[in-house]
Amino acid sequence: MLRILYERFQQGYRTSPFPKQEPTLPDRFRGLPRLHPERCAAGCRECAQGCPFGAIREQHGALALDLGRCLFCADCHACPHGALEFSTDYRLAVRRREELTITADRGPVLAAPLDAPLKELFGRSFKLRQVSAGGCNACEADVNVLGTLVFDLGRFGIQFVASPRHADGILVTGPVTENMREALLATYAAVPEPKVVIATGACAINGGPFSNAPEVHNGVGALLPVDLFIPGCPPHPYTILDGLLRLLGRREVAD
Amino acid sequence: MTPEIALTNGGRLPLAAIPVLPFPEFASGVIDLIRHSATPIAYFADQPAPEAPPELFAVLTAATPGTFTVLRSRLAPGFTSLTTRAPQLHLFEREIAEQYGIAASDHPWLKPVRFHSVWHGTTDAWGRDPGRHPQPGVMDFFRVEGAEIHEVGVGPVHAGIIEPGHFRFQCFGEKVLHLEISLGYQHRGIERLLLGGPWPQTPSQIETMAGDTTVGHMTAYSLVLEGLTGTVAPPRAQALRAVALELERLANHVGDIGALAGDVGFLPTASYCGRLRGDYLNMTAAICGSRFGRGLVRPGGVLFDLEPARQARLLQTLADIVPNTRGALSLFFEAPSVLGRLEGVGKVLTDDALGLGLVGVAARACGLDCDTRRAFPVAPYTTENVPAITEASGDVFARARVRQREIEHALAFVRQALENLPAGPIATPLTALPADTLALGLVEGWRGRLAHIALTDAQGRFRRYKVIDPSFFNWSGLAMALRDEQISDFPLCNKSFNLSYCGFDL
Numbered sequence A: 001m002l003r004i005l006y007e008r009f010q011q012g013y014r015t016s017p018f019p020k021q022e023p024t025l026p027d028r029f030r031g032l033p034r035l036h037p038e039r040c041a042a043g044c045r046e047c048a049q050g051c052p053f054g055a056i057r058e059q060h061g062a063l064a065l066d067l068g069r070c071l072f073c074a075d076c077h078a079c080p081h082g083a084l085e086f087s088t089d090y091r092l093a094v095r096r097r098e099e100l101t102i103t104a105d106r107g108p109v110l111a112a113p114l115d116a117p118l119k120e121l122f123g124r125s126f127k128l129r130q131v132s133a134g135g136c137n138a139c140e141a142d143v144n145v146l147g148t149l150v151f152d153l154g155r156f157g158i159q160f161v162a163s164p165r166h167a168d169g170i171l172v173t174g175p176v177t178e179n180m181r182e183a184l185l186a187t188y189a190a191v192p193e194p195k196v197v198i199a200t201g202a203c204a205i206n207g208g209p210f211s212n213a214p215e216v217h218n219g220v221g222a223l224l225p226v227d228l229f230i231p232g233c234p235p236h237p238y239t240i241l242d243g244l245l246r247l248l249g250r251r252e253v254a255d
Numbered sequence B: 001m002t003p004e005i006a007l008t009n010g011g012r013l014p015l016a017a018i019p020v021l022p023f024p025e026f027a028s029g030v031i032d033l034i035r036h037s038a039t040p041i042a043y044f045a046d047q048p049a050p051e052a053p054p055e056l057f058a059v060l061t062a063a064t065p066g067t068f069t070v071l072r073s074r075l076a077p078g079f080t081s082l083t084t085r086a087p088q089l090h091l092f093e094r095e096i097a098e099q100y101g102i103a104a105s106d107h108p109w110l111k112p113v114r115f116h117s118v119w120h121g122t123t124d125a126w127g128r129d130p131g132r133h134p135q136p137g138v139m140d141f142f143r144v145e146g147a148e149i150h151e152v153g154v155g156p157v158h159a160g161i162i163e164p165g166h167f168r169f170q171c172f173g174e175k176v177l178h179l180e181i182s183l184g185y186q187h188r189g190i191e192r193l194l195l196g197g198p199w200p201q202t203p204s205q206i207e208t209m210a211g212d213t214t215v216g217h218m219t220a221y222s223l224v225l226e227g228l229t230g231t232v233a234p235p236r237a238q239a240l241r242a243v244a245l246e247l248e249r250l251a252n253h254v255g256d257i258g259a260l261a262g263d264v265g266f267l268p269t270a271s272y273c274g275r276l277r278g279d280y281l282n283m284t285a286a287i288c289g290s291r292f293g294r295g296l297v298r299p300g301g302v303l304f305d306l307e308p309a310r311q312a313r314l315l316q317t318l319a320d321i322v323p324n325t326r327g328a329l330s331l332f333f334e335a336p337s338v339l340g341r342l343e344g345v346g347k348v349l350t351d352d353a354l355g356l357g358l359v360g361v362a363a364r365a366c367g368l369d370c371d372t373r374r375a376f377p378v379a380p381y382t383t384e385n386v387p388a389i390t391e392a393s394g395d396v397f398a399r400a401r402v403r404q405r406e407i408e409h410a411l412a413f414v415r416q417a418l419e420n421l422p423a424g425p426i427a428t429p430l431t432a433l434p435a436d437t438l439a440l441g442l443v444e445g446w447r448g449r450l451a452h453i454a455l456t457d458a459q460g461r462f463r464r465y466k467v468i469d470p471s472f473f474n475w476s477g478l479a480m481a482l483r484d485e486q487i488s489d490f491p492l493c494n495k496s497f498n499l500s501y502c503g504f505d506l
């Protein structure tokens, strides 16, 4: 017993002060990309070809990047002229698919809270069933980590539950393989109304590294209505937590 | 005796140097080698061109230490199954049937592996409609009959944040007589996507075959590409890869001990390890920005260097968390109530481990000294700087203890490597891939041996890229571990293996 108490003392207090205090992310962390069209050579559209996942394209004459397709690659080949750089901003979650498209002067439209009745219902107690549908287990791992004492998800009233019947929604990872389609739909159907769907990671949003592969469905949006999109491959745990808290209206919109 | 074709880890062979043997000679060659204690690394089919007849390749360890033998034959309908003589090959033969529609005759349990349609042609080995995607989990399960026997089916969706898979238990009361595991739910078709590659998407797909083994799989892929082109990554890059590989091992092993602690209800270690696992992931993120090592390793070297200040910070972080890690682990291993739950549970016999070809932690826990880092070392690993870590009892305890000892070794290894980083560049440019060549890359990932094999075509593109994740062999080990156990001990046994679904499903 004494040994256990001694060890407890040694291990210290480890729960992060988030969201009261902003987290410090590693300097090499690749978060929200920033576009610098002023660095583009005239008429150059190399980036449109350069990204193997089609994350960059021209939209109304301006450079646009789809955070739902972006894998935040370290060796981003998209732009050889430095017009695309990653910042360490981890806040990326949005409510609608099209809000993931960013330009030089428009960032992602960070997620607004659920509408009044749902926010009332789920704001203080939000139970989710996680469904891994072809994920590589990194998204799953960084969702799981929210349950550790560092993030202590429980203090926000959010909990992952075993049964879909006890859940208020599902959090999906993976591109939705054909082999998981039915199980995913059955799990969704088993969640009582009203319910939400959260697409976590590039796979669940648009197929990620496997987009357009014959065995996958390019994300959960092809099969179910999605209420929250959390980009990244995988998203940082703080990106996921930030998204969940925004959905529940527990972060200021300006934060 | 078959002429020996020698290949090393990270080496290559011109395909023309591998004779195409008649199948009987190929079969007896493979069986002979296995009888003389060769380890089968891979057994797979390949169709060089749409009209060309498919071929068979077997890669096994050779008698000369540190080398491999490759055998090659033609794949023709009715080829004989080798499974009854070498059970290690059972899944390989099922995989060949599923991918190429050609079933090995006399296979004792020829069932689908991942539930997808055939790659080539239209003949399905199970007579399913080739125009429709097969239904996962629809196969003949082994059944125990008897008035008091009942069956328990679990999954694909399980309780908890975990990947999907289907488990079927044949039980007599609480006792499990047999467990059959049917996977494939995570199947993204990676090997097929790699045909004709490397493609621009390939590195991301390699890194996400099994996302918790990003560094391991990407290092194996890099060894293959370096082997094909005859490139050697600079010493500094090799050292940084090893640091990342050991950090991957640390994060996962520490996390696994925490998960075992959680399962037996020993909450202090469960909580501490949960946080410590994150600290190791964050060390990887300090190197390359990604907690899982995405973008760190690339063919030719690594993408990120450590400037002195970063190197010093990493060493400091390590020094800070070592005592906490040791404390959390020793608390666990010193608690009699914990040991009482781990010892004697989920036992796998050494003979079964050998017969099923188990690899990695699961095999070492059965007393088998098998570690790619020792047996087929690629710098900076040597047979001397990686100790043989084995435990004899083959139970949950042994698998936990192997992890604890490997954590100790990895901590020392990472510190040593960081303190003595060789100077110099971090990458060597790669030349174009050669035509008609085979190359092999083996890495000891945290779960066990990762094997990648590439065969190039006349244009130097992948005509086949074969991946074997350790979980490919080890799921059978978990099924064995459950024999005669209480079904309520399944979660504990499962965590003691902690296998990858997506690494198996690909």
Ligand code: SF4
Binding pocket: A134, A135, A136, A137, A138, A139, A140, A173, A174, A175, A200, A201, A202, A203, A204, A208, A209, A232, A233, A234, A235, B208, B211
């Ligand atoms: S988004 Fe990336 S990290 Fe997440 S499951 Fe897909 S491949 Fe893995």
